[in-house]
Amino acid sequence: MSAVTVTGPSRSPALVALERVQSLLLPALLIGEVIVFALLSSRFLSADNLVNVAVNAADIALIAAGLTVVVLMGGIDVSTGYAVGLISWFLATLMSSGTPGALTLIVALIGGALLGLLNGLLTARLSIPSIVATLGTSALFQTALFALWNRRDVFSGPVLPFLSGSERAAGVPLMLLVVLVVYAALHLVLVGTRVGRSVFAIGSNVEAARLAGIDVRRVRLLGSLVLGLLVGLAACTYLARVGVVQASSGGELSLLAIASVVVGGTSILGGEGSVLRTLGGVVFIALLENGIVLAGVPSLWNGLLVGCVILLAVGVNGAVVLLRRRSGVAE
Amino acid sequence: MKRSVVATASLAITVLLASGCSETQSSTTGESAAANDGGTRVAFVSQVEGIPYFNGFDAGAQRAAEEFGVEYEQAGPATVDATEQVRILDNLVSQGFDAIAISPLDPTSINSSITRAQDDGVQIATSDADAPDSDRSVFVSQASDEQLGATVMDQLADATGGTGQYGIISGSADSATFNAWIDAAEAQAAAEYPDMELVGGIRYTTDTAQALEEAQNLMTAYPDLAGIIAVPSTAVPGVGQAVTTADKIGTVAVTGFGSPQTAAPFLESGAMTSTVLWNVEDLGYLTVWALAQLVEGNEFAAENEVPGLDEPVTYDEATGILLLGEPSVFTAENYADYDF
Numbered sequence: 001m002s003a004v005t006v007t008g009p010s011r012s013p014a015l016v017a018l019e020r021v022q023s024l025l026l027p028a029l030l031i032g033e034v035i036v037f038a039l040l041s042s043r044f045l046s047a048d049n050l051v052n053v054a055v056n057a058a059d060i061a062l063i064a065a066g067l068t069v070v071v072l073m074g075g076i077d078v079s080t081g082y083a084v085g086l087i088s089w090f091l092a093t094l095m096s097s098g099t100p101g102a103l104t105l106i107v108a109l110i111g112g113a114l115l116g117l118l119n120g121l122l123t124a125r126l127s128i129p130s131i132v133a134t135l136g137t138s139a140l141f142q143t144a145l146f147a148l149w150n151r152r153d154v155f156s157g158p159v160l161p162f163l164s165g166s167e168r169a170a171g172v173p174l175m176l177l178v179v180l181v182v183y184a185a186l187h188l189v190l191v192g193t194r195v196g197r198s199v200f201a202i203g204s205n206v207e208a209a210r211l212a213g214i215d216v217r218r219v220r221l222l223g224s225l226v227l228g229l230l231v232g233l234a235a236c237t238y239l240a241r242v243g244v245v246q247a248s249s250g251g252e253l254s255l256l257a258i259a260s261v262v263v264g265g266t267s268i269l270g271g272e273g274s275v276l277r278t279l280g281g282v283v284f285i286a287l288l289e290n291g292i293v294l295a296g297v298p299s300l301w302n303g304l305l306v307g308c309v310i311l312l313a314v315g316v317n318g319a320v321v322l323l324r325r326r327s328g329v330a331e
Numbered sequence: 332m333k334r335s336v337v338a339t340a341s342l343a344i345t346v347l348l349a350s351g352c353s354e355t356q357s358s359t360t361g362e363s364a365a366a367n368d369g370g371t372r373v374a375f376v377s378q379v380e381g382i383p384y385f386n387g388f389d390a391g392a393q394r395a396a397e398e399f400g401v402e403y404e405q406a407g408p409a410t411v412d413a414t415e416q417v418r419i420l421d422n423l424v425s426q427g428f429d430a431i432a433i434s435p436l437d438p439t440s441i442n443s444s445i446t447r448a449q450d451d452g453v454q455i456a457t458s459d460a461d462a463p464d465s466d467r468s469v470f471v472s473q474a475s476d477e478q479l480g481a482t483v484m485d486q487l488a489d490a491t492g493g494t495g496q497y498g499i500i501s502g503s504a505d506s507a508t509f510n511a512w513i514d515a516a517e518a519q520a521a522a523e524y525p526d527m528e529l530v531g532g533i534r535y536t537t538d539t540a541q542a543l544e545e546a547q548n549l550m551t552a553y554p555d556l557a558g559i560i561a562v563p564s565t566a567v568p569g570v571g572q573a574v575t576t577a578d579k580i581g582t583v584a585v586t587g588f589g590s591p592q593t594a595a596p597f598l599e600s601g602a603m604t605s606t607v608l609w610n611v612e613d614l615g616y617l618t619v620w621a622l623a624q625l626v627e628g629n630e631f632a633a634e635n636e637v638p639g640l641d642e643p644v645t646y647d648e649a650t651g652i653l654l655l656g657e658p659s660v661f662t663a664e665n666y667a668d669y670d671f
Contacts, residue, residue, distance in 0.1 A: 056544050240410075242568075246564075251538060299545075
């Protein structure tokens with residue numbers, strides 16, 4: 001999955017083995033998870049349950065797709081959850097005052113783009129480390145949501161029917177197709193276009209990318225914009241399934257999205273990974289949350305398992321980087 | 332790990348932001364305090380002004396002020412801010428009010444102000460929330476945790492015919508209030524409804540979306556589920572929405588502790604059978620009555636007839652708690668009468 005194909009005599013057998021572990025970790029975990037939960041609960045694999053899981057995971061999936069692009073460039077965004085909450089408040093307020101759904105969707109996308117660009121400008125233009133910049137904006141978004149909410153819950157129906165779980169084609173929610181289209185499009189752009197290759201190049205080595213004539217700032221800004229647009233779309237699917245906006249709305253999503261990217265196996269250091277792996281990470285975490293309840297296990301196991309899998313994924317990833325450096329293989 | 336760095340840093344930033352906002356002005360409602368015509372003047376310090384809940388409190392309190400011939404003023408911070416609340420209390424004390432009630436945000440940092448006020452001869456009561464270790468004269472309590480928990484269980488059992496599996500979706504695991512309500516509900520089930528069975532344990536959630544997912548998962552895991560209790564106000568709309576989208580209105584009964592306005596759409600659609608809370612207007616009314624009694628130096632009896640309230644109000648001398656009474660049950664028929 002690396003941008004630069006790595007070959008050469010200096011690759012040690014240990015490194016080769018570890019790289020294989022890295023690429024097979026997620027598929028193995030996913031298969032193991034499905035088998036265990038299917039054995040523990042007969043309802044786990046029922047169509048109704050899987051549709052529920054998919055609809056509930058849609059907003060995390062959309063955020064994680066955009067986040068992958070940012071992480072591939074060595075960045076991070078911890079503000080996505082409250083960005084969703086904040087945008088959702090505006091959407092719910094617009095919807096309850098009778099604004100047409102299509103117009104509300106446009107507002108969602110513009111709102112998301114603005115919040116994304118704010119993060120992008122802070123990190124790409126002002127060179128503030130993305131973790132710090134987005135912590136700051138996350139606190140701002142949260143405070144703004146709290147102030148706007150003012151202890152008055154805002155109820156709203158779906159922005160557009162196809163963005164809720166209820167509209168289906170052959171039993172499959174249309175919302176799910178939207179998510180899959182987003183992933184397919186992002187994947188094609190990342191692996192098949194110049195700007196996609198620039199993303200990997202920046203993540204692997206910023207200086208080298210700059211020397212190769214890549215406009216690093218512009219590509220970074222573009223990444224934040226893509227994430228922002230997807231956050232706007234995620235606000236629509238979030239509102240459609242939850243139906244109400246409160247002060248805590250969306251807050252959970254930030255860390256779940258990051259966890260999905262990391263569990264998927266995209267390197268938190270940048271340069272290595274893919275959106276398809278992230279989709280696997282989203283599926284893993286969504287099935288875990290669901291399966292644990294169905295299996296009748298206390299919910300604290302959820303945190304334990306997610307935590308262990310994150311550490312495992314990051315650990316394997318770190319070991320690969322270390323071995324490569326030691327054997328002098330170009331990343 | 333990164334997460335703890337994230338948590339620490341976000342906490343630091345939040346604190347910075349919060350302290351930056353502490354210059355907010357407080358808002359007051361009611362008459363200006365400057366006009367002292369010699370009558371009794373009482374005040375209440377809310378947790379935050381301008382929200383439906385404390386507006387409801389104000390409405391009831393104003394009604395009582397008219398009834399009992401006292402002057403009432405309500406003040407509170409514009410944002411939830413414990414330091415600002417202490418400042419407002421100190422201000423009201425120096426303005427010469429005869430008695431002041433407060434709903435403390437932080438039950439410890441307010442204590443020294445309460446002691447000082449009592450030393451200056453101003454009667455201080457707590458209302459809505461207590462500061463049990465302070466020198467307050469009385470705590471005007473909305474309803475006991477035991478009664479709230481028992482009432483919600485009665486509501487659920489009533490809707491399910493007293494039998495079947497039920498789930499509990501709570502908020503954060505360390506909330507003493509939620510845990511007390513749940514304990515009381517389970518105790519009521521054990522005592523009165525032996526055929527009701529709690530399934531899935533207590534599900535702790537942090538927001539609406541999580542409550543929605545937990546409710547869906549419970550309904551999938553237990554297809555015969557007869558009811559769900561939604562404990563925090565974040566869970567109420569989440570569970571209501573889950574039952575609605577699962578097409579289980581009428582099959583899975585939902586009750587909980589939401590304000591009538593938060594539960595409104597679900598009471599209307601039938602997704603929620605009822606919601607249990609207290610009548611905040613009556614709480615405001617009772618608080619002003621209690622303050623008037625304190626100013627006149629009247630002792631509370633074990634049972635007090637309060638003109639304007641339907642039920643007698645009990646007083647527990649050992650704990651100094653004046654209890655408004657039974658919790659209120661809000662249903663599709665009556666929720667619209669309440670604006671909180």
